Amino acid sequence: MEFKFDKEENKEQIVAFMEFLDSKKNTPGPLMPSLQRAQDVFGFLPKEMLETISKELSIPMAEIYGVATFYSQFSFVPTGKNKVSVCLGTACYVKGAQSILEEIESQLGIESGETTVDEVFSIAAARCVGDCSIAPVILVNEDVYAKVKKEDITEILAKYN
Amino acid sequence: MTNSIQEIKGTDAMFIIGSNTSENHPVIGAIMKQAKKAGAKMIVADPRRIEMAEYADVFLQLKPGTNIALLNGLMHVIIEKGLQADSYIDEKTENYEELKRLVKDYTPERVAEICGVDAQDIIDAATIYGEAGKAGIYYTMGITQHTTGTHAVMSISNLALLCGNVGIESAGVNPLRGQNNVQGACDMGGLPADLPGYQKVFKPEVLDKFQDSWGSKLSNKVGLTITEMFKAIEEDQVKFLYIMGENPMVSDPDTNHVRKILDHVDFMVVQDIFLTETAEMADVVLPAAAFAEKDGTFTNTERRIQRVRKAVEAPGEAKADWIILMDIMNRMGDETRYLNPAIIMEEIASLTPSYGGVTYKRLETESLQWPVPDQNHPGTKFLHKTAMARGRGLFMPVEHVESAEITSDEYPLILTTGRILYHYHTMTMTGREDGLNKLAPSSYVEINEASANKLGIENGDRVKIYSRRGELETTALVTDIIEEGVVFMPFHYTEGKANILTNSAIDEIAKIPELKVAAVRVEKA
């Protein structure tokens, strides 16, 4: 998917992010918090911001790139407005989470890890979210849906469309 | 170098001044970075924000030609803060009071003004150097290629003595030699006043020793330095010039002037591996073997004498330099024949105390750093361990003076020159490597964004540069690694040759030209 990071559009966020980086200078281990903040603020890790982190914190780009690609929560492409996370923890799995994921994938026409063309939804297969006693669980953004059945999916997704 | 390359790893602080180490001595640069990673502090002083600056704890982006002021300023702060090595100064040095008096005027504020750096950075740098247990200073042509070069070297030595950094491991005063065997060429007597091992031609006992060995009458008159040779050629004193493996047409300042001189000399022999710009002007050109085609030794920047071994045959009829020279000497009546370089080394060892214990046999299994006075001596890792070479270390306080050429309305910018990673010297070798030419294809001038804006120059534009000695055209590289008012050019290239512009004014003591400072004007072409 082709997209461009619009610096003009993100001007305010960039300023705030630069302030954050400033506060992280000379503190131990600033990289992870900085990447997390960038992911949070911009919805993904824009290359331009990684270059900024590299410059401001004097961390080689190769190292930053290595870290950014190691952790599954970082992404180089923007995620959709609504993030659907399907828990695939053991408890959810034994209670049929795989087929729930497949149902969501087929309804949205994308695979896990992808974003719909209109950028409304993206799907992520989550590791255990810790709601095992109400398995199977899906999350849409921060809303938790417990004991989800396949036939519930249409209704749940409709709320966010 | 007073100390060894590997000792850098053990240092507490490194002070890199006038040395673009990671480009010009890449392996030493790498070792410095390793030391930094291991916890050593690093101070870098250079007119350009070179790669090493990115690793530095303190980076001083000083104006070209202000080294002495900076060094004096650092000493001022060190004394002010009481960081000097008092007992060392008492026991091992002399003339301290004089130094103290002189640097008193070099307050951080005043030095900051002269050098164009932050006063606080000067204080920080001085504190790092002064507080370090073992600190090494590393410098190259950024120090020496000034009319005040020798004085700057003295200043460096003053700083090192002040903090007791001479004669101990992982410290010292460490000029990094630019060419592979510049150390050896000097060691072997490639100097007008020195026979091998820096034995003076005017000392009768020295002369006697060599006359006995060589069986000839030697002159006790100090010879001419290169600049004096050129002058003597102009004045018809010197008629016959013999150049072995050098290319002054590219490497020397004020190219137009060099050309005039080489044109003028009566007879010139050039011995080289390629038909260089200089060789093209010769009367006789002799094809020489390259390093991989002959046996011998090089002496590196840390005084390490190492073998060079023949791996392939020289092309065509090219011969090793020593054979050519021996042939000529034979034809001139000196009958001595050397079967191989090992036998030449035997003669060198017999006449040169510092090489006294060097033999090819030892070099097969050992690596020797001179002085190696005898067969049983293991060589010397760092100098001045037991005593200063001249007894006590002498402080030689010097004042800051401006460069020979200063900027004017007509020539408002300072041009400084240097080498880049991907080429070597006059490019006779590297210019013939496709990959290097791909990475660094042509001449350019680095110019600060603000300076460029004022001149209406954009990155990649062709520009003309003028100095009092000549002009050239090259490509602008707009960059923030250099400050306003200063421009930088690599000197390697024949097209857009920086030395057309440079100043041949020399340091009166060491006879080194001021290649690092020339006043220029830049215009869009």
Next chain:
Amino acid sequence: MITKEKLFEIKEKTKPSLVEKLLEGDRVEFRGDDLVLKGEYYKKQVRIALKNCDIIDPTDIDEYIAFDGYFALLKALTEQEPGDVVAEITESLLRGRGGAGFPTGRKWNEAYKFDADKKYIICNADEGDPGAFMDRSILEKDPHSVLEGMAIGGYAIGSDQGYIYVRAEYPMAVKRLEIAIKQAKEYGLLGNNIFGTGFNFDIELRLGSGAFVCGEGTALMESIEGRRGMPRPKLYRTAHKGLWGKPTIINNVETLANVPAIMNKGAKWFRSIGTEESPGTKVFALVGKVENAGLVEVPMGMTLREIVFDIGGGAQDGKEYKAVQTGGPSGGCIPADLIDTPVDFESLGKIWSIMGSGGMVVMDENTCMVDIAKFFLDFSVDESCGKCVPCREGTKRMHEILDRITKGEGVEGDIERLENLSKTVSSTSLCGLGQTAPNPVITTIKYYRHEYEAHIKDKSCPAKSCKALIKYEITDDCIGCTRCAKVCPVVAITGKVKEKHLIDQAICIKCGACYDVCPVDAISII
């Protein structure tokens, strides 16, 4: 600055009204002096780490103090030398609740003895085992117990800086921790000169970013330092050379939550609970196909039967109980006939499983054990950091074999291949993740070899779970309601109203939709 008097004052002020309020709510009751949750589910439980959970308001530090919160820290700081604290914890035989069960006192002692200008204590809250949420509950419902445990640990080893490394997937836990740290700092229970003793201790939160391997101590430190979470080779002990090369101890959330209780009530009391070698309690996340899912804290040594049946109520929906999986991707499946195994570090190890962090997933007759092994290997392949050869290449190959077996493409020798790979991966991997990754395969082959053989030789899945090996058929019970035909996404079902329907096997994609909607259970899986 907080003082002893101030602490008492808060307790006195808060406790009576709080107790009253709680009792009114009818959710709690007194058991001896302790307030505990009411109900059958809690009867057999003994709650130490969870004692405040679902009882106090985790966002109100006063409520924590009301039930003796921070009194253990007070006692340690004002009455004991660091060495005494280390001795007390050593004496209690508290063992790490994160999985490996290493004695906490010994860990602390190593760091305590090691002289250094800076030391760190890290709380490992990177609870990554799928099917486990013990730590999450403690962090969300009783965050101060962890902070207090860390401060005591910091005092014991001589550290003034703690880090809590918490999973990014737990946003609520992060919020609660932030609030708790803020409150503790305001009270002076964190910060400089705590209780006027000159002891300084600060805690910083660090978030994970989705890498299971960061639960491994050295990988966790790499991550805090800002690198890829790749485990370090064990050149040095973490207690000597850990975070930023300084002595560091890493304790799990539940372990730390036990510390204040031990300090308050003493090592002897602690050892009176549980077994001789594994004293105290353990929290389990009892989940999966079990009637009463939830968190369970029981004394060590309780049998699986008591936990799964007496507390959990056995398998769900009247299905037949088949196995319980403990220890997540590092653990094993324990078959029904070992249901009387006591749950402690040693006993579980003997039957090829591990205690792990406390995940306990119940499986019934419809759970295919090959599929479960594949599920865990899929997890391990995905979460392998890629540093060492056996984990990176070996788990991948194991997963490939399991995958083809569940697809009916298994070939003769696959079981032996799996066994061989398991042996190599577990004996040669760099860190615990790789070393234990084959456990689910080892135990399922050990106890359910016949299921593997059925997949490979008979191309059938005994649990009727592997899609490729089953087919759906409509039985004579069909009443022709047409619901199955309507729901079928590929129109594989035909039939007239009120007549028996038929599934075209060539079209069927085995999605199971028809099976789910049939009102009369007329669809069978063969």
Next chain:
Amino acid sequence: MNTVKLTINGKQYEIEKGTFVLKACSDIGIDIPTMCHDERLVPSGSCRLCQVEVEGWGKLHTACTTQVKEGMVIHTHSEKVVKARQDLLDMLISNHPLDCLTCESAGACKLQDLCYEYGITEGTYRWEMSKPYYDDTNPFYTFDASKCILCGLCVRVCDELQGTNAIGFENRGFETLVATPFGEGLENSTCVSCGNCVSVCPVGALEPRSKMKFRQWEIETTRTTCSYCGVGCQMDLKTKNNRVVGVEPAFDAHNEGLLCVKGKFSYNFLSHPDRLTMPLVRKDGVLVETTWDEAYNVITSKMKQTKEDFGSDSFAGLTSARCTNEDNYMFQKMFRSTLGTNNVDHCARL
């Protein structure tokens, strides 16, 4: 010296405390295979091949990360150890192309050598292979990820020794790849083409480009000193048919296995067609090829003439910071002894 006594393969040894088992074994001549170890780097323990059995220590232990201890009983080639190594090599070769016939590194490939030694053929698990990735943007060397075994030596050398950090790891697990940021290729990275990564690659993943085809076993090597800057790095020239075809750094010298782009790759000038092969003399204003005899005659007769007409001090010579000590010695001797002047200097102040 602080030593410990231990038993290795049934023999007693006394070894300095703190020594790693791998080093201890190599010092006493026991060859333990490893693909990821380099004495200059922090041990990584990633290839797992150096594992040995220590009696009473349970599972196997990597020799590169385990220090010698008093009373240890080590087996470096027990059945268990050999089996583990075979299995690990099987995993590696299963995910590696079997193109040794055309691979430039054949004959100098550790994977090839070890598979041969441990009797591993084509690999049991040749199923999914690592994603292909090829970087040919650097003029001096190429990177082929399909041959990479992820030992990490290149990444660690670039970081720990060279300090350039041009390359790193991308992704994790089976998807791990050695790459430049955003996969933009070496030419767009901070790479300085030092080739120190190439020098440590144990397989054919990082491959120098050579103008001439050669097999590793056809090569002769000659230890010499680099002819560029004053650092004087030691290196081995690789030659075939009287031509230099490659350079390897010396690991047992002060440069500790490091070189720069010039030392490692800029050797083609040696066989460049521009090389001077015959003496030249100026005739009618142009330089023309001649014999040595004539060239010498022209020079010596001019020397004699000049000396007679203008005296010794009418000669001046520039000796070379590029030539050997012996060349320089001869040059100044010729000037001082034969021509009788001290007018000798050099251009090395530049």
